[in-house]
Amino acid sequence: MSTAAANPPVVHPVLxxxxxxxxxxxxxxxxxxxxxxxxxWTMSIGISCMILGVFSTAVIWLLIRGVGIWxxxxxxxxxxxxxxxxxxxxxxxxxxxxxxxxxxLRQDWRTSINRFAEAMTLFAVSCAGMFPLLHLGRxxxxxxxxxxxxxxxxxxxxxxxxVWDVFAVSTYATVSFLFWYVGLIPDLxxxxxxxxxxxxxxxxxxxxxxxxxxxxHWHRYQMAYLLLAGLATPLVVSVHTVVSFDFAVGVIPGWHxxxxxxxxxxxxxxxxxxxVLTLAIPIRALYGLHDxxxxxxxxxxxxxxxxxxxxxxxxxxxETFMAWYSDNKYEIYMSxxxxxxxxxxxxxxxxxxxxxxxxxxxxxxIRSNVPALFVIALIVNTGMWLERxxxxxxxxxxxxMPSSWGMYYPTIWDWxxxxxxxxxxxxxMLLFLRFLPMISIFEMRELVHQTNERNSRGHNGxxxxxxxxxT
Amino acid sequence: MSExxxxxxxxxxxxxxxxxxxxxxxxxxxxxxxxxxxxxPFPIEGLSAAVxxxxxxxxxxxxxxxxMGAMAAMAMMCYSAIWDYPLNVGGRPLFSxxxxxxxxxxxxxxxAATSAVLGxxxxxxxxxxxxxxxxxxxxxxxxxxxxxLCIEAQDPAFNLERTRKFMEDMGHCTVEIVPA
Numbered sequence: 001m002s003t004a005a006a007n008p009p010v011v012h013p014v015l016x017x018x019x020x021x022x023x024x025x026x027x028x029x030x031x032x033x034x035x036x037x038x039x040x041w042t043m044s045i046g047i048s049c050m051i052l053g054v055f056s057t058a059v060i061w062l063l064i065r066g067v068g069i070w071x072x073x074x075x076x077x078x079x080x081x082x083x084x085x086x087x088x089x090x091x092x093x094x095x096x097x098x099x100x101x102x103x104x105l106r107q108d109w110r111t112s113i114n115r116f117a118e119a120m121t122l123f124a125v126s127c128a129g130m131f132p133l134l135h136l137g138r139x140x141x142x143x144x145x146x147x148x149x150x151x152x153x154x155x156x157x158x159x160x161x162x163v164w165d166v167f168a169v170s171t172y173a174t175v176s177f178l179f180w181y182v183g184l185i186p187d188l189x190x191x192x193x194x195x196x197x198x199x200x201x202x203x204x205x206x207x208x209x210x211x212x213x214x215x216x217h218w219h220r221y222q223m224a225y226l227l228l229a230g231l232a233t234p235l236v237v238s239v240h241t242v243v244s245f246d247f248a249v250g251v252i253p254g255w256h257x258x259x260x261x262x263x264x265x266x267x268x269x270x271x272x273x274x275x276v277l278t279l280a281i282p283i284r285a286l287y288g289l290h291d292x293x294x295x296x297x298x299x300x301x302x303x304x305x306x307x308x309x310x311x312x313x314x315x316x317x318x319e320t321f322m323a324w325y326s327d328n329k330y331e332i333y334m335s336x337x338x339x340x341x342x343x344x345x346x347x348x349x350x351x352x353x354x355x356x357x358x359x360x361x362x363x364x365x366i367r368s369n370v371p372a373l374f375v376i377a378l379i380v381n382t383g384m385w386l387e388r389x390x391x392x393x394x395x396x397x398x399x400x401m402p403s404s405w406g407m408y409y410p411t412i413w414d415w416x417x418x419x420x421x422x423x424x425x426x427x428x429m430l431l432f433l434r435f436l437p438m439i440s441i442f443e444m445r446e447l448v449h450q451t452n453e454r455n456s457r458g459h460n461g462x463x464x465x466x467x468x469x470x471t
Numbered sequence: 472m473s474e475x476x477x478x479x480x481x482x483x484x485x486x487x488x489x490x491x492x493x494x495x496x497x498x499x500x501x502x503x504x505x506x507x508x509x510x511x512p513f514p515i516e517g518l519s520a521a522v523x524x525x526x527x528x529x530x531x532x533x534x535x536x537x538x539m540g541a542m543a544a545m546a547m548m549c550y551s552a553i554w555d556y557p558l559n560v561g562g563r564p565l566f567s568x569x570x571x572x573x574x575x576x577x578x579x580x581x582x583a584a585t586s587a588v589l590g591x592x593x594x595x596x597x598x599x600x601x602x603x604x605x606x607x608x609x610x611x612x613x614x615x616x617x618x619x620l621c622i623e624a625q626d627p628a629f630n631l632e633r634t635r636k637f638m639e640d641m642g643h644c645t646v647e648i649v650p651a
Contacts, residue, residue, distance in 0.1 A: 189614045192614075193613075
């Protein structure tokens with residue numbers, strides 16, 4: 001810190017100066033209530049509806065013909081469906097991290113990004129949830145995996161990670177929804193009180209459940225919110241741990257590894273922050289939210305991406321090291337097959353995307369360069385998709401017996417389903433941006449209040465901070 | 472009791488700043504009022520204590536919800552795996568509790584989180600579509616940038632003239648009567 005005194009780095013504020021309770025409320029609620037729907041929004045929702053059409057076609061064809069329309073077969077029975085499932089659910093995890101863990105750690109920069117990060121979680125989990133269901137082929141029999149007193153006298157197999165996954169993902173979806181909705185209630189009341197149109201008033205009024213902002217209500221509200229954050233924190237870790245058990249409990253080389261749970265959780269956060277950046281950067285530019293989503297937010301997200309990226313790099317290293325150290329010929333072959341086998345392109349692309357590219361984030365100049373951050377985030381999104389592709393496909397395609405080896409080639413329907421869920425995600429995200437406050441208004445007012453209090457404590461406080469590096 | 476207060480919900484005072492409201496709430500509590508509340512666009516530290524509200528049963532409900540979730544999960548799995556459909560897998564124990572932990576954990580969180588939200592709403596008396604305070608034209612600002620204090624007519628110490636005078640004397644505020 002002593003070197004910082006000579007050349008103090010620019011610390012961007014969490015909130016641009018000069019904002020009041022009124023200005024933050026007006027600015028955020030205007031997007032929903034008074035602004036004309038922007039042309040880009042109409043265009044984007046049109047495009048996302050078209051992609052959604054592709055998705056519907058793919059799903060209807062799947063229901064007619066069965067999973068044979070996909071490229072899956074023995075030995076690769078999992079294919080794109082599971083790759084995409086893990087990819088989407090991992091993306092969701094950053095939303096929970098931002099809203100729950102950063103709340104517990106009292107990081108005030110979370111305030112302006114938590115709402116849409118939570119929405120992102122919810123929509124990503126919706127997309128993720130599609131895949132295991134579609135992968136069943138007979139989607140209408142999904143209820144077989146739930147415990148109910150059926151006439152066949154059967155129960156789910158409680159010792160199977162796939163059953164754990166059902167509970168983990170459905171709990172995660174429910175808790176994410178509750179967390180998001182509870183956060184929305186006071187803002188819905190603001191919209192109810194400010195809406196001019198009678199339909200808007202009634203709809204927001206119903207959703208706001210009669211919130212009045214009573215001091216007693218706030219007290220219980222904050223307690224419930226804090227406890228939800230405390231519950232969501234271990235939950236998010238457990239969800240991706242259970243997802244990793246889907247692989248790690250199996251005996252396939254490349255899956256059967258104890259590094260999987262922590263490495264999956266870190267990877268999930270890595271990809272999730274990449275997705276938050278992918279969304280935040282355009283939203284900030286399109287809605288002119290530079291005052292609320294400042295360079296500080298983008299830089300901090302870059303730092304978290306770097307940190308989790310390094311954990312992921314450690315995971316790759318340990319996997320390779322353990323393959324060699326185990327002296328197990330199947331494990332060694334699995335690693336060599338990744339480096340040099342028919343899917344080697346994906347492994348080297350993975351290293352380039354997930355290990356090499358994030359190293360650029362060590363440099364402050366790149367972290368505070370918005371277009372560069374956006375490109376890095378897109379590369380990391382791709383890299384994390386490749387990681388799941390490698391885990392699922394290259395591990396399965398050559399296991400113990402050469403006679404049972406095979407190749408996996410995704411069909412057009414695999415791609416249509418995958419790209420279709422991206423359309424679904426965009427569609428839900430656009431609806432959210434248009435009809436709900438994308439930034440938590442009441443938490444922004446709180447931030448204004450805290451900033452005012454800090455400033456009213458006088459310039460003594462501010463100068464003390466500047467001089468502190470000397471001591 | 473001499474004043475006709477049956478058609479009045481209470482007296483509402485409007486403040487510009489949270490600090491003024493906080494001071495007014497403390498003064499009101501000191502003056503012996505109990506049935507009064509503050510309304511703010513965001514949570515303000517210390518305000519709930521200033522209106523005489525310090526303890527909430529939300530954490531207790533969350534604990535109960537969590538325990539119930541855990542017990543339901545364990546009971547369901549033990550019943551089905553040990554009694555209803557015992558499956559002998561190479562002589563391994565039927566009560567294979569380590570394998571039951573993930574689902575137990577998930578349902579603990581589910582029970583606790585659901586009771587946190589439903590408990591908070593129920594204790595707050597929400598959903599409540601109608602409330603007399605919504606009759607005030609100014610009250611919509613409580614979700615925007617104004618800070619309100621309301622002494623209810625139900626309060627034993629309430630007296631239309633005296634309470635109104637008391638609130639006007641607090642300063643920094645405009646006072647209005649809210650019909651029931």
